[in-house]
Amino acid sequence: MIVAHHLANNASDQDALAPLLDAVTANTSTTPAEVSADSGYCSEANLADLAERGIRGYVATGRAKHPDGGENRRRGPLVSAMRQRLRRAGRRSRY
Known part of the structure; x- marks a missing residue:
């Protein structure tokens, strides 16, 4: 079920998550x-x-590369923690 959508002319979706979450909240209350x-x-x-x-x-946290330097923003403690969360769950991961 689609509850929101966001369209942008950008190779990376990194700047689109917050607006998409805002749209989900607005559409579903x-x-x-x-x-x-x-x-x-x-x-x-x-x-x-x-x-x-x-x-x-x-x-x-995969290896998708984008020409706008998005790969540099995919490093840090939160990304490392997410990588561990996904690994711990293995095939049972919600992702």
Whole structure:
């Protein structure tokens, strides 16, 4: 079920997660408890935003490379913690 969408002319989705979460909240009148997102959304800023909103995130930390330097934002303690969360769950991971 699609509850929100966001369209941008950008190779990386890293700046699109917060507006997308805002749209989900506006359309459903509730904040999601969990979010699953692909590696395009992975950044320290997005993981911090999920924590501030009280949303448990499952964001892939894969090797997607983007020409705008997005790979540099995919490093840090929050990304490392997410990588560990996904590894611990193994095949049972919500992602």
